[in-house]
Amino acid sequence: MTTERTTPLPDIEALSRNASLLVEEFGRAAAIYMKPKGEGDLPLPAPVKPPDEVNDVVRTLGAVAERWLVDPQKTIEAQTKLSEAFITLWGSTWHRLQGEPAAPVVEPEPKDNRFKHEEWSTNPIFDFLKQSYLITARWAEELVEGAEGIDDHTRHKAQFYLRQITGALSPSNFVLTNPELIRHTLEENGANLVRGMKMLAEDIEAGKGELRVRQTDPTGFEVGVNVAVTPGEVVFRNDLMELIQYAPTTETVLKRPFLIVPPWINKYYILDLNPQKSLIGWMVSQGLTVFCISWVNPDERHADKDFESYMREGIEAAIDAIGVATGENEVAAAGYCVGGTLLAVTLAMQAATGNKRIKSATFLTTQVDFTHAGDLKVFADEAQIQAIEARMKRRGYLEGSGMATAFNMLRPNDLIWSYVVNNYVKGKTPMPFDLLYWNADATRMPAANHSFYLRNCYLENTLSQGRMILGNVRLELKKVKVPIFNLATREDHIAPALSVFEGSSKFGGKVEYVVAGSGHIAGVVNPPSKPKYGFWTGGPAKGHFADWMQAATEHKGSWWPYWFAWLEHQAPARVPARIPGEAGLSSLGPAPGTYVRMKA
Template sequence: MTTSDTTSGAVTGENLDKLNSNLRKVEELTQRLTQVMTHRSTHNAALDGPNQELFGKAASAYWHEALRDPAKVLEHQLQFWSKSVTHFVEAQQALASGKLKAPDDPGPKDRRFANPLWDTHPYFNYVKQQYLINADAVMQAVDDVTDLDPKEKQRLGYFSRQILDMMSPTNFLATNPDALEKAVETEGQSLIDGLENLIGDLEANNGELIVRLADETAFELGQNIATTPGKVVYRNRMMELIQYTPTTDKVHKTPIVLFPPWINKFYILDLKQQNSLVKWIVDQGYTLFVVSWVNPDGAYADVGLEDYIEDGYLTAINEAKAITAEKQVNAIGYCIAGTTLALTLSLLKQRKDKSVKSATFFTALTDFGDQGEFSPFLTDDFIDGIEAECADKGILPSVIMARTFTFLRANDLVYTPAIKSYMMGQTPPAFDLLYWNGDGANLPEKMAMQYLRGLCQRNELADGGFELMGHKLTLSDLDVPVCAIACETDHIAPWVNCYRGVQQFGSKDRTFIKTQSGHIAGIVNPPSKNKYGHYTNDDLTLDPDAWSETAEFHEGSWWPRWGAWLKNRAGAKVDARIPGDSAHPVLCDAPGTYVTVKAKT
């Protein structure tokens, strides 16, 4: 390499060429950034955070507390001042000693501050420690607020944590040693690459900043993801129905119809052969049908839950019955599709239709009395913002939902990936689960508001009945054999709430399984991994705490246990069925065409 002329300060040779090249890239990227931000799609401002009323109430409550118990507030203030001053003095003493060394840091470890410089370098250590002191003081202030409605206090705590997470020194170049080291190591190329990644993400989402979590070029549906062989045997405006190719000579008489959530794509259950629940079910000797939902645009604005039930659930069940010449199916519903399966089962009960032999629910909420971590997003100001957004676009755009879900785990799903991508210029990993996570779908306006207002906010299904299709649908109508699987650390559908819903089912045959891990990993838990265990307890009269305390723990996946439960309700063995029939010609290979449609606003 040609060296620079260090005596004159002039830069020559390759270094000058690289500098000029990077400067040209910065100019080009600046133009792209200006272009995308000029033409960015807008959304209702209410979706960006709580209205000022929440913070106004919090401030009023805090000062009321100060007047009522000034000693308590002063004590906490003095603790904060004392910690800050002591911290400053320790830093000064460390510098005055002549050794470039930080004070000893015996505090708890935080994954954000894994770089050794956070503990050894006085500058970074001071920044880190003061940030943690400030964060503790803020959360202490939130805890001190007593004269505030519990739900409002929960929101205050959530959004306070969001602000603190956003203000972490790791999120800024000048106070992130990893990013600074990378910039020096690459002669600034990492910053250029990071800017390209940032603009690329903005362009991909019409100016909305959604951090790309996976390398989208690494996967192709039907090639290295969603590869279980099958055929699309039916299609309408709401869904494609996939019948999977048998892998056994004999199959159980009663077919399975699986309804995945329509917030994301169905192939979470068919990522790759090693962890595909779809493949595992087929290999156990079942005729499996899976619904692949349409990704709606503004033309679907008036589509409601009744359309998902009529043109989705009931149609899929009827077509599966016709293809297999059977009178009944075993149904599965995952997440929101499980909630809607409950609505469908109540409807079928009232219609005296016995098409469903048994029902399995994966992490499905049917009692929305306690929304847990989602509570901050279910107050009127936020839902009013969603309603206005839906009215404007005819859909609830997938980017709005993606942003909401990811900020529930902001450090893991927003800031850490953003640091790696935008500050350090790294390419997102080729991770199938994260690829699926970014492949979202829109929700129709009518359906979104029915779900958010009627089910989530008013909890009508569990509290008096949900009016739909000329019926009042209730949980007590569900009288078919039921197996419900919920996940121990699920922040989307907390297991306690799933359990409370199952307790209200009218069925005498109820099985409840609590699996370790969360909303996805708890369900996509193949036996071959032997990773997460599960809990069982036949006494569903117990409250959730008592059920959990007396439950029996089992090593390994819940799949085989559920498989044994299903086998007893699946009928005798018959010859394996080839997908389709004369009335249902094959339309295309799995995974079909609907699944490939990207969300559009």
């Protein structure tokens, strides 16, 4: 005998009280949102002009619709296909309402967690809502895919924008169309909605008038206390960066020191989250003298700091300082994400000028060829770059929230709407998670640097074509002959494995191309003590990426030991361990330093 789960009737008095509180919290959230965004700002007049982003969405999807409307026969066929799907769904739902079995017309993708609650399938009404949404969303996707006469960039943008819209309109996001949320709200007499509205107001306030969706509980972490804790000393500082030298844990170390160039789009401690996950800590344990750049969180004073500034005051200044600290004029270096792109630019500059001080390079999910750069290319056409440049001109930098939002939009269902539902509808505080704490610790981008990056990499792809000019020098990656370890990750949405694969052929020397499991972060931060993913090796990155992957050898466990064996082979000589602050450079303070603590 089976018993059907029932929801207890709500407490009407508590429900009424919470309804009043909900109205109060809504008023508070609205007041915070309508508050002027900064000194000298005025409330927006009516009618409010739509932002550039909305205009671009309308233009892009309008271009797709126009291509269908010019062919009435194709339009009728598309409408007929949608109508037939709904007629089939109506019939299936009618049978289910009569207690008869019926196969679903459409089902969610296996990794789609929005409809995991059992009532999305067992309740015919909610099953109808789910299938109606999926049918419509997939039909719209087919319209974009099948539109004739539009260029690839417009199609790519339309697919991206459509994904944002369908993600936002999912019935799983709303109380009255989500069975789990209905039960949850009735069981709590609406108290969850009051808590959620309170968090919404707090998050708008934290975003200074814009919603900054929290993805973790930030109170559980503090830089230098339980994240970024590998011991070391800041041994050099200038306007753009602090250089950290980490304390050794072995009696001897490789003679050639190692420099890490992290992205300035995020803070460096993704590579030093905690002792269990720290790539930096593991590198030290293997006998490396590790130096890491910690970029400044720029403000209006850094507006004119461009790509050349980051190269000269960042990487080149770090190599100079390492020479003073260790007596070594040559280094091995690694660059992560855009830090790797900057490292590749530096290698090309050194090859062009003959000042070849970087003797091997490791690239972690790095693009040098942006032909297949993924969904971020949506934001990199001339009109949108001009809009970003206009925003940056007002303050001298791009707000940290700008890039954070762009990255979240790459996976909206996982990184936006799941948290919206959890926080503001269920009224639950997100669980503490160090990775998401780091992700929310935003950094700004200087106007000159970011403009150069968007134009030369995403828009014009000058580096891969040997056309990038920096300091009046034309840079050619084919002149870069040093050994290169080029790591891609299989599910990367930011630096797709195909893009990294294609970039490998742009260098003039031997490139070890390796693909790790998972994505842009988890694939890199995969320690040998608790590896979650394996990796693939398959020789030079030649031919087609799909063929390379099919022929590649899969390895269990972390890629870290494989990489260290490659690195040690380049220069195996060892010397006694070096103590930070005891040689040519004195300590300016303990790691993680001061720049990493600067908030956007």
